[in-house]
Amino acid sequence: xxxxxxxxxxxxxxxxxxxxxxxxxxxxxxxxxxxxxxxxxxxxxxxxxxxxxxxxxxxxxxxxxxxxxxxxxxxxxxxxxxxxxxxxxxxxxxxxxxxxxxxxxxxxxxxxxxxxxxxxxxxxxxxxxxxxxxxxxxxxxxxxxxxxxxxxxxxx
Amino acid sequence: xxxxxxxxxxxxxxxxxxxxxxxxxxxxxxxxxxxxxxxxxxxxxxxxxxxxxxxxxxxxxxxxxxxxxxxxxxxxxxxxxxxxxxxxxxxxxxxxxxxxxxxxxxxxxxxxxxxxxxxxxxxxxxxxxxxxxxxxxxxxxxxxxxxxxxxxxxxx
DNA sequence: GCTAATCGGAACAAGATGGTCCGATTAGCT
DNA sequence: AGCTAATCGGACCATCTTGTTCCGATTAGC
Numbered sequence: 001x002x003x004x005x006x007x008x009x010x011x012x013x014x015x016x017x018x019x020x021x022x023x024x025x026x027x028x029x030x031x032x033x034x035x036x037x038x039x040x041x042x043x044x045x046x047x048x049x050x051x052x053x054x055x056x057x058x059x060x061x062x063x064x065x066x067x068x069x070x071x072x073x074x075x076x077x078x079x080x081x082x083x084x085x086x087x088x089x090x091x092x093x094x095x096x097x098x099x100x101x102x103x104x105x106x107x108x109x110x111x112x113x114x115x116x117x118x119x120x121x122x123x124x125x126x127x128x129x130x131x132x133x134x135x136x137x138x139x140x141x142x143x144x145x146x147x148x149x150x151x152x153x154x155x156x
Numbered sequence: 157x158x159x160x161x162x163x164x165x166x167x168x169x170x171x172x173x174x175x176x177x178x179x180x181x182x183x184x185x186x187x188x189x190x191x192x193x194x195x196x197x198x199x200x201x202x203x204x205x206x207x208x209x210x211x212x213x214x215x216x217x218x219x220x221x222x223x224x225x226x227x228x229x230x231x232x233x234x235x236x237x238x239x240x241x242x243x244x245x246x247x248x249x250x251x252x253x254x255x256x257x258x259x260x261x262x263x264x265x266x267x268x269x270x271x272x273x274x275x276x277x278x279x280x281x282x283x284x285x286x287x288x289x290x291x292x293x294x295x296x297x298x299x300x301x302x303x304x305x306x307x308x309x310x311x312x
Numbered sequence: 313g314c315t316a317a318t319c320g321g322a323a324c325a326a327g328a329t330g331g332t333c334c335g336a337t338t339a340g341c342t
Numbered sequence: 343a344g345c346t347a348a349t350c351g352g353a354c355c356a357t358c359t360t361g362t363t364c365c366g367a368t369t370a371g372c
Contacts, residue, residue: 001159001160001163001236001240001243001244001245001275002244002245002246002247003157003245003246004157004328004329004330005329005330006329006330007157008246008247011264012264015263015264027348027349027350028349028350029349038330038331038332040330040331040332040333041330041331041332043349043350043351044330044331044332044351044352046350047350047351047352050350050351051351057349057350057351058338058339058349058350059336059337059338059339059348059349059350059351060337060338060339060340060347060348060349060350061338061339061340061341061346061347061348061349062339062340062348062349063338063339063348063349063350064349064350065350076267076271080157084157087157088157088158089157089158089159090158090159090164091158091164107171107287107288107289108167108168108171108287111232111282111286111287114282115232115278115279115282118274118275118278119157119274119275119278122271122274122275122278123271126267126270126271130267131263131264131267132263133263160359160360160361161360161361162360162361183317183318183319184318184319185318194361194362194363196361196362196363196364197361197362197363199318199319199320200320200321200361200362200363202319203319203320203321206319206320207320213318213319213320214318214319214369214370215317215318215319215320215367215368215369215370216316216317216318216319216368216369216370216371217315217316217317217318217369217370217371217372218317218318218370218371219317219318219319219369219370220318220319221319
């Protein structure tokens, strides 16, 4: 019941990209420095995001990425689905996946579809534009390093 | 964005347990046969569910398990949290986990808490009692084997 | 007091995830 | 026009969580 680290990183990166003006080109290196995401991981993410159609890429010297749509038209669900595929809490709610023997008489399945729709709606209701608003004064620069470096126990 | 197979199995098993009268004792073997969950996995699950307080266990010959609460008082969120811990989409929404460098000025975090609450609410709104109603006539016995044997691609 | 059946937790294997690297492509410069 | 340099794109490998399996501890019944 936790989304992958890549999705978390992707949301942060897209949020950072949305804060820039739509026109400027930014590359993976810049985004990695701003967000603190490791560079190779950032490269992998922008690759997936562009192949999913959320980013438009330009190769060659001076190339980079750009949001393909205005930030208000990109939701958390879009970003998550771009990174880790369709949102499906269980295998049986996913289309074209019918490998459950009791699917015909399963009483749990219809409820899963309802819950899944609710979850997806909660994610689709938040856009990148909403993530760009700054609740506090921009005192602290956000180019912090080691953002959530590990899901492992870094308690002590 | 998919819950673990163990949680899926646990929901099916708890749903099966809820269909029995509250008084009867059932053991892991019986539940495994009814639901198609592999027996060792079923044992592991009932162990976690009982340690979480959802099942009451009785050891020794003739022992077994029993729901500790009426089915209407057990929700999907209870079962999932019993199996895989607190529901937290990201590490930063979990209590006592503050290993994010930009947590103080992060604009994404407050939105994550909102989304997380919505997701948890969707799961808490479905009780085992609701899962027990039978939408179709009980034509097909549900002691089917190999319920979702793999999350791997079993397409062809 | 012994036996048998059950729960409980520890140990192992597998798949998925996350991180790293190198090659293909393209714009800019000489 | 050719070359160089910078960037994207995809393939490879280590790591971790997940899922499975097994064996020991406990307890009711005989």
